Structure formats: structure tokens, C-alpha cells
Amino acid sequence: MLEVSGLCAGYGRLPVLRDVSFSAAEGEILLIAGENGAGKTTLLQTIGGLIKPTAGSIRFEGRDVTGATPEDLVPRGLRLVLDGHRVFPELSVFDNIRLGAVASKTGKVAFDTAVDQIFEVFPILKQKANDKARSLSGGQQQMLTLSQAFVSQPKVLLCDEPSLGLAMALMPPIMNFLRSWAKSGTAVVIVEQHVQLALAVAARGLLMQRGSVVFDGTADEFAAETGIIAAPH
Numbered sequence: 001m002l003e004v005s006g007l008c009a010g011y012g013r014l015p016v017l018r019d020v021s022f023s024a025a026e027g028e029i030l031l032i033a034g035e036n037g038a039g040k041t042t043l044l045q046t047i048g049g050l051i052k053p054t055a056g057s058i059r060f061e062g063r064d065v066t067g068a069t070p071e072d073l074v075p076r077g078l079r080l081v082l083d084g085h086r087v088f089p090e091l092s093v094f095d096n097i098r099l100g101a102v103a104s105k106t107g108k109v110a111f112d113t114a115v116d117q118i119f120e121v122f123p124i125l126k127q128k129a130n131d132k133a134r135s136l137s138g139g140q141q142q143m144l145t146l147s148q149a150f151v152s153q154p155k156v157l158l159c160d161e162p163s164l165g166l167a168m169a170l171m172p173p174i175m176n177f178l179r180s181w182a183k184s185g186t187a188v189v190i191v192e193q194h195v196q197l198a199l200a201v202a203a204r205g206l207l208m209q210r211g212s213v214v215f216d217g218t219a220d221e222f223a224a225e226t227g228i229i230a231a232p233h
């Protein structure tokens, strides 16, 4: 579904990514872990079209999309969800969700089904569907950001720190949400500081250090390599 090969990218003359290669298959969750500054966010942003790579290639569904912009990639089904909250504060919660489906042209039936699923996982968004998004807490805005991506039905979801700003109690529902999302066929690539929790749902784990991939293996192999035990779920 997604193949990254020999990717290099950075900021101005500062190189960050060095020869990064990995792939993510349909229906699997791939965890990207690594210390602060390892280049995880830069990697997601480069794949998502926000940073132009200086070398290497990105293939999505067998097509070369190296250097494509988010405007090209989102309608094709490759979607980046950044950390921090990027909702439209003056619009209602429901309108924010609706906007998520615009670029991908999700059909009405698929949209309604997706909204039902969202309201099941995040009942607070149903309760506040008509309230302005600015009235939501940080964690609720994060739920809304994920929901906007969900209704766009991406084939590849790149998700930076889905847990950011969320109470720990919300982590298992978020992880389960991502898991059911992957089960529907989406390749989910997540950067997550809560490695134990993410490992519980990930099929594979990739470890980055100073802009390079230093380990890539199954979740069990990742746990054996790093000594990190997946949280029970």
C-alpha cells in the first residue's frame, strides 16, 4: 500500500531523514517509535506531502507519489493527521466532521455509517454535535481531528501522536478505534510516545534514531529488541 525507499529530507540545509525505507501494508498498524528529535514527525510530514524529499521515493498503491502535495494526496486516500488541534473553532462539531469528508468525496451512506461509528466510540461528540468546536476540551478536539480523518476513509492514515492531550483513560478507546479502522483495510502509520499502548494494537514496530531506521520488525520482535512490553488490552 505504502512503500518508502531511501527517503532523505530536512529543513533548508539541515538534513533530518537519512535513507529511510519501510513499507506499510493494507490493514496493518505500523508504530513508529524513537526519541524526541529522531525524525518521526518529519517522516510523516514528508510522506504526507508537506516537506519535499531531497532523495528517495514514496509509492502509494503502486504509484510514485514522491513530491506530491497534500492536495494531490488527500483525494487519492493518503491522509496525514498532525498532532495539535486543527479543527475549525467557530463551526459546529458536526460541521467539522462533515468538512473532513469533503476533499475525499465520501458518499452519503458511507458518511452516515462512519458518523455512527464515531459517535459509538466518542459519545461526547454526539452530545456536543451542535456545539461550536471551540467549546471542546483539548482531548475532545483530538477526537474530532481523528473523526475528520475517519470520515474521509483514507487508504493510508499517517497519524502523529493520536494520544496528545488525551487523558490516559481515553487511550484504549483511541487505540481500539485505530485497530477497527485498520481492520477495515486502512494502513495506519502512527507515531506515539505511549509505545506500550500502541504496541498492543500494532502489527509492526519501527524504531528511529537520528533520522535513520535502526529497527523494523513485527510487534513481538520490536518488543524483544527494545524490552518494551505491550500493554494488555
Ligand SMILES: Nc1ncnc2c1ncn2[C@@H]1O[C@H](COP(=O)(O)OP(=O)(O)OP(=O)(O)O)[C@@H](O)[C@H]1O
Pocket: 011, 014, 016, 034, 035, 036, 037, 038, 039, 040, 041, 042, 043
Ligand atoms: N520546522 C523545523 N525547522 C528546522 N528544524 C526542525 C523543524 N522541525 C523539526 N526540526 C528538527 O528536525 C529534527 C527531527 O525533528 P522531528 O520533530 O521530526 O522529530 P520527532 O522524532 O518527531 O521528535 P518529537 O517526538 O520531539 O516530535 C530535530 O532535530 C528538530 O529539531
